[in-house]
Amino acid sequence: MCQIWVPTLCCISHTRSRTLFSTCLSKCFIGERQQLIRDVFNIKKTGRQSGHTAGRTPSDHCSRNMTMKLVSVVLVLLALLLDSGMSLVLPMDCSDIYNNDNTRPSGVYTIYPIGATSAVQVFQRRLDGSVNFYRPWDHYKTGFGFAVGEYWLGLETLSHLTLRKKYELLVDMEDFEGNKAFARYSSFSVDPEASGFTLHVSGFTDGGAGDSLSYHNGQKFSTFDKDQDSWPSNCARSVLGGFWYNDCHHTNPNGVYLWGADGTIYAIGVNWYHWKGRDYSLKSISMKVRPVQ
Secondary structure, eight states, X not given: OEEEOOOOEEEEEEOTTOOEEEEEESOEEESSSOOHHHHHTTOOOOOOOOOOOTTOOHHHHHHHHHHHHXXXXXXXXXXXXXXXXXOOOOOSSHHXXXXXXXXXXXXXXXXXXXXXXXXXXXXXXXXXXXXXOOOOHHHHHHOEEOTTSSEEOOHHHHHHHHHHSOEXXXXXXXXXXXXXXXXXXEEEEEOOGGGTSOEEEEEEEEEBSOOOSGGGTTOOOBBTTBOOSSSSSOHHHHHTSOBOOSSSOSBOTTSBOOOEEOTTOOSOBSOBHHHHBSSEEOSEEEEEEEEOO
């Protein structure tokens, strides 16, 4: 079976009473027992199988038919939207969703940053150690984790977001004693991959955490398999994370999830130096952006 990940969509159609209904698609599978069009409309399984031409593997079959099926689905969606009298406007970030309908509850919504009042877009979150953040370049580029849990949005998406609008950054954090603090930055952006996903951050406002991020301003992103930091060695390998390391860090939000203070370790935990030092790993930290009004 081959697998393709696509953005979450809402499919609009009509019932006999002309009321609208929607079903959401988060993962589409093309394989022997599941067909893409059936997944989109969430129709009950019919038992029909998509067979394979003799002598071809499932992956061969998928690659030959994937494009045709995706085009068919897009055409069906467009037809339904036009028939319903709705315009097809895809949100670039969370603020677009909020501005379109500010009665929606807090939750996980799909954005289309490469496609087409201030809501917050979380791009990094640590809270329980359930996700391993010691990952290679490709993972940090495309993103990983779970949007409702520990999460990294992806450098590519983050770059597209912050180059189209002006964004500010908020970093919230909490220690294991229940104390909370934050740091705010009035300007935040990430360059494209061709420039190493270089970080630009400025305009610090103290919320009790101190400024541990300005030290990383102007740095390229580094992972254990792509060293772009200012240290002669490899910061990501040394402190077991992935970040815009300098020489090496004042904060390590993507480090190893540990439990509070530990004098036997140094600088490998989820650190924010100007609040708790380098031998204290935070209980939680999240980094989020929103458009500047």
